[in-house]
Amino acid sequence: xxxxxxxxxxxxxxxxxxxxxxxxxxxxxxxxxxxxxxxxxxxxxxxxxxxxxxxxxxxxxxxxxxxxxxxxxxxxxxxxxxxxxxxxxxxxxxxxxxxxxxxxxxxxxxxxxx
Amino acid sequence: xxxxxxxxxxxxxxxxxxxxxxxxxxxxxxxxxxxxxxxxxxxxxxxxxxxxxxxxxxxxxxxxxxxxxxxxxxxxxxxxxxxxxxxxxxxxxxxxxxxxxxxxxxxxx
Numbered sequence: 001x002x003x004x005x006x007x008x009x010x011x012x013x014x015x016x017x018x019x020x021x022x023x024x025x026x027x028x029x030x031x032x033x034x035x036x037x038x039x040x041x042x043x044x045x046x047x048x049x050x051x052x053x054x055x056x057x058x059x060x061x062x063x064x065x066x067x068x069x070x071x072x073x074x075x076x077x078x079x080x081x082x083x084x085x086x087x088x089x090x091x092x093x094x095x096x097x098x099x100x101x102x103x104x105x106x107x108x109x110x111x112x113x114x
Numbered sequence: 115x116x117x118x119x120x121x122x123x124x125x126x127x128x129x130x131x132x133x134x135x136x137x138x139x140x141x142x143x144x145x146x147x148x149x150x151x152x153x154x155x156x157x158x159x160x161x162x163x164x165x166x167x168x169x170x171x172x173x174x175x176x177x178x179x180x181x182x183x184x185x186x187x188x189x190x191x192x193x194x195x196x197x198x199x200x201x202x203x204x205x206x207x208x209x210x211x212x213x214x215x216x217x218x219x220x221x222x223x
Binding site: 002004035041042043044045090092099100102103104105106107108 | 145201
């Protein structure tokens, strides 16, 4: 158990809909990262938050947004969903945002857009 | 764009050492080399990381070339539980991890 909690584990929705994925980092971790993993591919970095502020942005679509709340949990919002958005979405956390920090990953949310 | 190159897959026998190579010819002086592995249906798991010197921990060893353009993850005695996709990643200045496709390690009993 990594200590990172993601909910829900599975999400099935239709095209055009909006969903929210939730992540609770490990206790004491200030940095949260979101990744997307399509079938049989590596992870695609989406966005990073550190102590409530956006720290780095990757290949995140304009239809996607995220935030980190004062209690440090984070939410990833996906809107106007398309079939191609079907993927595993992982959240990870680390104590700081330093490049020598190890990341702890949650078990992911499997999103299926039908 | 992945900054690392790894073989798509490798096979090894159980209880033998495994050497997983990674090329990162465009590495910068401040990039850390991280290794993670992902078991089926699970999130990635940290294995090891380093900057310039070789590193050892309870899971594995990391050998970094002197010019830092390549590295090798060493599993000293592979078990069936080590079957996973292994990712070699560089942590760049924007504190992201850029992931490639990884190496699928197959362990034969």
